Amino acid sequence: MNTATIRSACAKVILCGEHAVVYGRPAIALPLPGLRATATATAREPGDDARADDVDVIAPDINARYWMRLQPGRPIARIIQLTLTRIGMSPEHADWRPFTLSLTSDIPVGANLGSGAATSVAAARATAAFFGQALSPEDLSALAFEVERMHHGTPSGIDNTVVAFEQPVWFVRGQPPEILAAAGALALVIGDTGESTPTRVPVGDVRAAWQRDPVAYDALFDQIARLVIQARDALLANDLPALGDTMNANHALLQTLTVSNAGLDALCAAARGAGALGAKMSGGGRGGNMIALARDDGHAASVADALRAAGATRVYRSR
């Protein structure tokens, strides 16, 4: 019988602290459990093809099908190989079975919602589970981080961490994450500008600007770090208006870093116009998604309507 092993991983948003987090400042990120990438591992019968030592990778969303060993530089091939190595599995192993790994995702690509990290974590989970193993969030995060480095050269590690743990996290580069359960209760509305930019572009531009003027940029990163600390205090005190204020102030600093754009600014303005307590771009920027803090679920519905009316191509809710 050819049963399928199916595993998935969630999308994410950055509540505050993006970009500065690349430079060692703290940031807070939240999972979006309702938006997921799904990986399905299915055994191939010996004799189905001549590549019993290989993995057949199928990604219909990006119109791709290839053999892992023939295209080892592709992100999905890389995460499968990293996972096989981590669990000690190879074609030489007595328990090896050839398989097909198929990946689909509801998470838009290049929209700052962690689609790359979610794809990696889903693929790693399904590959390990196919051979009867389960990886810890720490292991999954470390494996996905290797692939994140292919997407952009200097990732902080926040995306793979929040996706692998599927919990709100307080994150500082190089340190174990702290789970910030209070952030899970927020009524966030996420609005997509419909413009997509690979994270490496704004991250590279910020790096170039920092290299030109490290004093000014370090001061901006420090200002962002202070806001992230204020955001955590507000979260722990359940002071939503204070949290909203820090989000607005964080957005202004991201504008100064030039990673926001007209589409993101317009959606933030629309959300605030609908009474959102705070609104900001989220993630790499220059398009992609913004987040708005609503008072509660009922209010989130009217913020969502305002975002749609202002041109958001998709709107999601954090809960």
Ligand code: MEV
């Ligand atoms: C991407 O979700 C967040 C950035 O800070 C990049 C990173 O931390 O690697 C823009």
